[in-house]
Amino acid sequence: MTRWIAPGGVVLGSLLLCGCSAVGTPEPACRPLEVAEFPLLGGIRGTWMDAERFVLADLHQSRLLVYSTSEGLVRIVNGWETEDPELSVVSPADIEPWGSGFLVVDSFRRVAQLFELDMNLRPLRLLWEGDSRRTENGWEGEEITNIDDLVTLRDNLYVQGDRITGPESANREYAEFAVEPGVGGVGRRLREVAAWPGFEGELYWYGSLHDLATTAGRAASAFALRFSAAEPFVQELAGDGRRLEAFPDLPAPMPVLPRGGPEELDAFYAALEASSYPAGLYGAEDSLYVLMRDATGGEPVWDLHRIDPQRDEVIGRVRLPTKAAHVSLLPGRRHWVLEEASSGLEGLFRPPVRFLLLSSAALRAGEVPSCD
Secondary structure, three states: OOOOEOOOOOEOOOOOOOOOOOOOOOOOOEEEEOOOOOOOOOOOOEEEOOOOEEEEEEHHHOEEEEEEOOOEEEEEEEOOOOOOHHHOOOOEEEEEEEOOEEEEEEOHHHOOEEEEEOOOOOEEEEEEEOOOEEEOOEEEOOOOEEEEEEEEEOOEEEEEEEEEEEOOEEEEEEEEEEEOOOOOOOOOOEEEEEEEEOOOOHHHOOOOOOOEEEOOOOOOOEEEEEEOOOOEEEEEOOOOOOEOOOOOOOOOOOOOOOOOOHHHHHHHHHHHOOOOEEEEEEEEOOEEEEEEEEOOOOOOEEEEEEEEOOOOEEEEEEEOOOOOOEEEEEOOOOEEEEEEEOOHHHOOOOOOOEEEEEEHHHHHHOOOOOOO
């Protein structure tokens, strides 16, 4: 059993909050979710539809998968099964809440599109389409492309993608989109209103699987996990784009990963899986959480560091009940989904090993027992 530990070693949580109720069988703080079918890898990207159901984007199989915390997989939504072929979602990279429904990003063939879906995941309209295009001389375009991560905050959304810088080159970039006033429900309803260019080499960092997060409450905001040449840090994507000073200590220096095509894939995963690094940024209620992979002991362990963005302080840490090669998370009101994945040396498009359901209350209190 683990607890939140403050930087000075002070125990911040001592009670295990397991979601118990006065009547009926107490709900465990950690349990496997029986699942017959998974999305192919790339790190789980999705959102909760309500307290019991969550939907994941299955990029490589052109579909959305809906799961229940009690029944496992309950629905498959194929992206091409729509009456209007112009609203087909071929490569769903992420899905987030939007109004009374959802917003999904499709980055098919590097042409990014943002679609609005209703509450039943039926496509309603195209909200935005990038201008990237292939020409005789290479790629051209001024707008964001290759969007693979997004979060929504009230009427705005924040994306992680690329910006074309040359016929065969691009750079990592973060951008904010807002609804165009007075357009109504026809045509392009979103426009880019702000951008934060990436650092040199940031485009080539692939260790973290989720780099955007939002907090809730009166000080709700959007944040990004950034990777400068000097060190990783968290940046607020609002106002003057302040950099948080709070960040967990790295277990070891950031790795230098091989760059190249498919022939370098085995070398890339061998280097990555021997390394320690920040593996994702997540938000729940008023807190941010940095997922840290620690391989200094050989077998990887995974620590979730909690940050108070208003106080700009790291306020605790909990060790997650997994030693998987790769981990990604989906925070929710009652549960967090923890995805365990095997080594990338087994194949790029391998399914996850399993999903674990972690009690949100137990995580916030700082104590999560083993699921096994």
